Amino acid sequence: MLRIAVAQTPGTRLDQWRGTLVLVDELIHGARQRDAQLVVLPECVWPAYCIGSPGEYFAARRGGLPDDAFFANWLAERARRERLSICAGLITEQGTSLRNTALLTSHTGELLGRHEKCFLWDFDHDCFQPGERIDPIDSPLGRLGVLICADARLPEIAATLVARGARFLLQPTAWVDVGAPGRPWNPQPDFLIRARALEFGVPIASASKYGREGDARFVGSSLICDAHGEVRAQCGPAETALAVADVEPCDPQPPAVSPEQRRALLAASALAPRTAVPLPLHVLAVRGSGSGALEAVAASPGSGLDALPTLILSGEAKGGGPACALCDGGSPRWLHAGCETPAGGVRIAVLSDRDAKRFAAARCHALRGAHLIVVLGDEIVECLLQARAMENRVFVLQVGASGFALYEPGGRLARSARWPAPGERVCFSLELSVAEAKELARDTNVITGRTPERYQF
Template identity: 30%
Template sequence: MTPLTIAATSAPFGRDLEECFTRIATLIEEARAAGVGLLVLPEACLGGYVETLHGDAEWPPAFTVDGPEVQRVADLAGDMVVCFGMAEVTAGEDDTMVHNTAVCVSGGEVLGVHRKVHLPLDEDRITRPGDELAAFDTPVGRIGMLICYDKAFPEASRTLALQGAQILCFLSAWPCSATNAAPRLEDDRQYRRSELWDRARAAENSLIVASANQSGTFGALRFIGSARVIGPGGDPLAVTSTGEGLAIATVEDVDAALTRARRALSPIRDLRPDVYATPAPLAAA
C-alpha cells in the first residue's frame, strides 16, 4: 500500500511567459513541500488562453512538445508527475497546425500528450481538434488527460477508464457564464456544470478525478477557479475557492480505493455494450 498525494491547481496564467514559469515553479515547490506525487495545472498555463476578447481572436504562443519550454517544466517537476496545458504547434498538410494540448512530464521526460478533442463555440478559429484518447502509465499509476470541454462528454472519460486509467486529470480554463453571470462565482451556472461533470465522471467510472482550472480574468473571460480532487464515489476530497490555491488530497491506496468503489454499484463494471446505440451527433437545430 503506497499513499498518493494529489494536487489540482486553481491559478491565473497570462501571456507573459516568464511569469507563467515563475508561477509554475512556485506551485511545484508548494506541492513538493506537501508531499504531492501528482500535480495537475490548468489548461493553457504556458502563455495563456486562446483569446482575449469574444470575436477578436489573439494567437497564444505555441510550442513543440520536444522544445525547450516543455523541457523547462519537466526539469522543474523533477520526480513529481506534473500535467500542464499549452498551445502546441505541429507540422500539418497546410503549413502548421496549432492544438490545445496537455502534456504530462516526470523525471525530466514527457510521459503523455493529449490534444483537446472537443472544441467549444468558435475555438476552432485558433486551434485544431485532436483525434485520439489514450491512457498512459506514470510512476504514480495509469492516468488519462482531458482538456476543459472534453470532460462534458462521458464517452471521453469512459474511453480512458476502459483503457485502464485510474486517475483522470482535467485541465481547464473554464469561465463563468458569458450571459447573465451570477454575482457570486459559486452560484454561476457554469460553476455548477463544471462541478457536476467532475463528480459525475468520477462516479460513473469509479475512479479519481483531479480537476484544475484557471482563476482570475483574461480579456473578457472570468474564470471560475475551484480546483478539486474527487474520489471514485463522486465525493469531493479537496476543493479550492474560486481564487488561487491547491486542492490537495491523499489517497492511501489508489488500487484499493477503486476496488472498493466497484464492489457494489459500479457503472464501469456493469456495462451492457450489447444494448447501447452507436453514438452519433444530433442534427443541428
C-alpha cells in the same frame, strides 16, 4: 494511496509569459513541499488560453515568446528537481496550426504522454485543431487518463479512458463562467466532476484558472474528487492556490453498455429528425393510487387535460412505488421504465433509477430525439441526474417516493415539490422546445460534436 495537488492560477496574457514561469515554478515547488507525488496545472497554463487567434500567437512568438518545446523542457527540469510528476496544459504547434494540449511528465523528467483536447469549446474553434486520440497514459503512478476542460462534458470520452484501463483521471481546465451576470457558475465544479468520478469509479483531479483572459471569465474552484464522488480538496473561486488530497486509484468500473446501446452510441452522430414543433407539456402531480385515480384526475373539472399532451405523476401508483402516465387523448396510459413515446411533437423517455446511473440509456434516448427523460425511483444521487440533463441537453424529471424534482437542460434544479395532500395537485407546464437546442456554446454541440469512431466501451 496517491497524494495529488491541483494548482490554480490566474488568467494571463501572451506577453506575461515570464511571470507565468515564476508563478508555476512556485506552485510546483509548493506541491512538493506538501509531499504531493503529482501536480496538475490548468489548461493552457503556458502561455495563455484565450489568445484571440493563431495569428496573435505567432506574432507573440516572433516577439520573443518561446515555443512549446521550451516549456516542455522547462517542465522536465522542474519535475527532476522536485522529484514530482507534472501534468500541465499548454499550446503546442503543428506547422501553422495549434493544439490545446496536456503533457504528462514523470518525476524523472521523462515525457510519458500527451493528450490533445477533443471536444472544443466555443472560442477554441478560432484557435485550435481538435485532438484525434483518446488513450490512457501509463505512468509509475498507474495508468491514468487526461481530459482537457470540455472533454469532461461528453460522457463517452471519460468512458473510453476508463474502458481502456485508466485508474484515475487528470483534468487541466479553465472553467468558463456560464452563469448569470454577477453569479459565476460552471456545471463542472458544481456537479459534473463528482458525477463522472462516481459513475466510472475513479478519482478525478481538476486544475482550473480564475479571473479573466480576454472576454472570458473563469470560476476557479479547482478540486480533487475521490472515486465515490466526494470532493476531498477544493480551491476558492478567485485565488492562486494549491489543493492537496490523498486518493486511492481504483480498478475502474467498466461502462455498463448493452450491445444494442453500443451500436447506437458508436454510430455516426446526427441530430434526430424534427417531425413537429413540440407542444408545451402540462404536468400534473397527484398522490393517487392505480389507474382509476388517474382517470378521475383526467375527468375532473379544471384538470388542464383539454390542453394536451399532459404527463401525470403519481406518488402512490398501483403495484407500489412512484409512476407516471401520459394523457394525449382518451384515458391516461402508464409509462413504464424503458419506454419511449411521442406525443404532440414531444418525445418522452422513461428510465429506472438504476438505468439512469449510467450514461448509456439516457444518451441513446437523446440521440433518438428525447426532450424529457423521466427517472422513476430514489436510488440515485442528484449529481447524476444533473449530469444526464446537461450532457444530453434534455429535461430530467425524477419521480420518487416523497416527491419529484425537475432539472433543466443545463443541469440546474428548476422545480421540486413533495407530493400534495390527497385530493390536491401540483400543476405546471414545460416548454420542451428548449431541449431541441443541443449547443452548449457556439459550435459546441453535445450530439454532433461526438466522434464515435474514437470511442470504446
